[in-house]
Each structure stands twice: as C-alpha cells, then as structure tokens.
C-alpha cells in the first residue's frame with residue numbers, strides 16, 4: 619500500500635507518493651494560483667494525486683489514503699480559517715473525498731512538517747519533538763509521545779504569535795511584540811533592508827547587487843560571515859529574539875529535539891550553535907543528555923509532504939483496525 623502527502627501553500631502545492639516506510643517514490647510541485655475558489659484548488663490537488671501515481675508507474679487503487687497539510691486551524695476535516703488561501707470553514711477533506719473516492723486526512727501544515735521530521739528526519743527514533751518553521755511567518759508543530767498535539771480545538775500551532783516583547787512591534791494579529799515580527803524570514807528581510815538604508819557602505823549592498831529586492835534571509839548571514847558590522851548587528855538581533863522564543867518553547871514542553879525548519883535552517887551551525895548555547899545557559903537541567911537538543915531540520919521542504927503521507931498512513935491503519 620502507498621500513501622500520498624500534499625503540502626498546500628499559498629504559493630505552491632507540493633505532492634509526494636510514499637511507501638509504508640516513508641520513502642518517497644515521486645514528488646511534484648504545482649502553483650496554487652491564488653486567488654481562486656477552494657473547489658478549483660481541490661480539483662488541482664485531485665489531478666496532482668493521479669498524476670503522481672502515473673509518473674511513479676502505480677495505480678491510484680494502490681493508494682491507501684491521502685494526507686493534506688493545510689495552513690490554518692483544522693478541525694474534523696474542515697479548514698476553519700486560512701488567511702493566505704482565503705479559506706473560511708472549507709470542508710477540504712469532504713470535497714477531496716468526493717473527487718478522489720479515497721480517505722482524506724487533513725492536518726495543519728506546521729503539524730505535518732513536525733510529523734515528517736519526527737518520523738523520518740531530526741526526530742527519527744524519538745518520542746517528542748517541537749518544530750519551528752521559519753518562513754514568511756512562523757509556524758510550528760508539536761509531537762508528544764509519538765502523536766501530534768494540536769490542542770483540544772486544533773489551534774495550537776500558532777507559535778508565531780507568542781509575545782516575546784510586550785511593548786514591541788505591532789503585529790497583524792492585533793498584539794504587540796509577536797515572535798514572527800522579529801524572527802520570521804519576512805521580518806529578517808525587513809530588518810536587513812533597514813540596516814542597509816542606514817549603512818550605505820555595508821557589504822550587504824554588494825552581495826545583493828545594489829538591489830534591495832534581491833535581499834533574502836541569507837544576505838545578512840553571508841555578509842556577517844565576511845566581517846560586515848551592520849550585517850552582524852542584524853544577525854545578532856535576530857538570534858537574540860530567536861533565542862528568547864526558542865527558550866520559552868523549550869521551557870514549556872522540554873521536547874527531546876527542537877527542530878528549526880524553513881529556508882534559514884540551511885545556515886545550520888550558525889543558527890543552532892548560538893541557540894543551544896543560550897538555551898543551555900537558561901536550563902535548570904544539569905545533565906546534558908537530558909536537555910533539549912536544537913537541530914536544523916533534515917528534510918528541508920519535503921518535511922510537510924512526508925509528514926502528511928505518514929499521518930494518513932497512521933490514521934488509515936488505525937481506522938481499518940490493522
């Protein structure tokens with residue numbers, strides 16, 4: 619039996635076919651083409667599922683179930699709200715089941731990525747993991763005793779709106795000082811541009827070819843590694859707030875691994891070494907083996923599709939009693 623995992627995003631929809639061990643046989647990526655109605659997006663997801671199977675040379679009948687990771691609060695197969703997709707109470711699982719005649723399991727995208735890293739990446743072989751995905755915003759997911767924990771109402775993954783500075787920057791959610799206003803890739807890019815405007819001599823200008831639109835999350839890290847003081851200041855500030863947020867999350871959950879995902883996690887040691895140092899200094903656990911380890915994700919942008927496929931497998935097998 620095979621399982622399909624879908625990672626539904628505001629810009630792209632990823633799909634993958636996995637065997638029972640979580641090994642991927644085929645992956646595909648299509649544009650989400652927003653704005654458009656949920657039914658049109660579902661029709662593309664259904665076509666993607668069929669196309670992945672035919673590319674892999676298997677029949678769709680050999681697929682046990684499909685897992686779909688979607689942004690937003692998920693409850694009983696319904697996306698209650700996902701702003702980037704303009705979804706409001708969309709019965710995504712039901713619509714797709716009608717199109718594909720296959721069992722569909724819906725979960726939050728942050729939870730899907732966390733489950734992927736837990737099953738096949740940074741948390742393989744463990745029982746608890748907390749994932750923080752640094753993207754346009756900040757998402758995340760928690761695995762406790764091998765199971766996704768999404769709160770009694772399905773709304774627990776909103777780590778981006780933990781307040782880390784009560785009198786800080788205003789956030790779109792209405793509060794001040796939210797984690798993602800300092801530590802999302804979007805915030806990092808904004809802070810980089812501000813530093814560049816204030817420092818016309820900064821090496822960051824050269825790295826982005828004099829074009830502010832070419833700045834990405836790697837620009838300040840690359841320039842700081844080459845000794846640029848303005849870039850080092852941006853990175854230090856980003857790491858300071860990231861350390862506060864991560865330390866709060868570790869204090870709450872004490873997972874075996876806290877996994878950092880998203881494009882910036884590719885910086886590896888430049889992020890994880892200072893984070894481990896900060897969290898260790900704050901920790902009241904003296905035995906190093908019993909402290910949370912902070913690691914970069916191992917599955918990059920495939921964590922979500924692998925997690926969705928493996929979640930579908932677990933739920934499907936549990937429901938069919940095998």
Ligand SMILES: [Zn+2]
Nearest residue numbers: 779789791796
């Ligand atoms: Zn907020």
